[in-house]
Amino acid sequence: MSYQPSNLSIRASSFGKFFDCAYSWEGEHLLGKRKPAGLRALLGTGVHAGTAAFDSARLANADISPDDAAGVFVDSLHHPEYDVDFSNDELKLAEAERIGLVLTSRYCTEIAPQFQYVAVEMRLEPLVIDCGGGTNITLTGTMDRARVAESDDGTIIPDVKTGTRVVTNGVANIKSRSAQTGTYQLMYEHTARERTAGAQIIGLGTTSKTPIAVSAVFDARRVLVGTDEAPGLIQLAADMFRAGLFPPNPQSYLCSKQYCSRWDSCIYHE
Ligand code: SF4
Known part of the structure; x- marks a missing residue:
């Protein structure tokens, strides 16, 4: 088409x-072909929410700690605003939470202060x-x-x-x-x-x-x-x-059933 x-x-x-x-x-x-995201994409969304909350608050001179940012991450992880297919990934929710908490904390304490x-x-x-x-x-x-x-x-x-x-x-x-x-x-x-x-x-x-x-x-x-x-x-x-x-x-690293909503009908991939 x-x-x-x-x-x-x-x-x-x-x-x-x-x-x-x-x-x-x-x-x-x-063409509006969408597919539910996997847990790893949801993990990314949560980390982005936590780190953006941290940076936005600091820009506004509001009080925020890395723990507060971690709270935003956890809330986002557990309350997705889009469809998530939890079977679409080998990652488990508890491990996703652990990874996201580490990344949010490290971003707030090690990266944000550099900028x-x-x-x-x-x-x-x-x-x-x-x-x-x-x-x-x-x-x-x-x-x-x-x-x-x-x-x-x-x-x-x-x-x-x-x-x-x-x-x-x-x-x-x-x-x-x-x-x-x-x-x-x-x-x-x-x-x-x-x-x-x-x-x-x-x-x-x-x-x-x-x-x-x-x-x-x-x-x-x-x-x-x-x-x-x-x-x-x-x-x-x-x-x-x-x-x-x-x-x-088909050389794209996103060319996979997991990431591409056109995978099932696309004739160009292996
Ligand atoms: S499956 Fe087809 S449309 Fe999807 S990324 Fe691969 S080549 Fe592109």
Whole structure:
């Protein structure tokens, strides 16, 4: 089934997934094929809720302790706001709670103090991309799970990532992260009328060893806008939307029955 949009509103936080597997993205965001999340995704949601509560309160000069943030995590874990398939993962709830409590605590005590945040999950001004041929797409929404921070080099966008592969051998993994963080960099610049110095990945590993790491600052914006020699992802996305082309990517690390709602009908995976 193909879908040729002419004027679409797209959540900025989903744009990274569009570049990961556009066929999967089309299924989920244009054709409405959803599947219940697994427990590990719920664990990530809880950790994000706890850490965002901690950073938001500190930005507002309100009292909050790591224990309070842990309470927000536990509440989120036990009261999901979306369907969860608890059979979709080998992880058990008690272990998920243990992992999330460690990660939330370590984030609050070891990572947050390294940053001077100025915004948490900031609302972004819509950004219209003219694809040509009467097709527009508009990126909207908030900078989900990301922060804005001041650094010696200027304003940076630290993006908090949870998952089993976000930290490898003690290093925060930035592979395949530029599409999402570059989108946030561009949209922050559009919203605040201020250039960014780059992005960073804050990795909170949801494996039993709960590894955490912060990447070096990298320029994801360049990947979005391109260079004299190579078109940026914005241009490529515009061409794809205008043509109504959403190619599959069976090499994606999210290409699995567990993560992709199009798995059962997709003929492109092994
Ligand atoms: S099964 Fe794999 S290739 Fe097919 S849509 Fe999903 S992620 Fe893409």
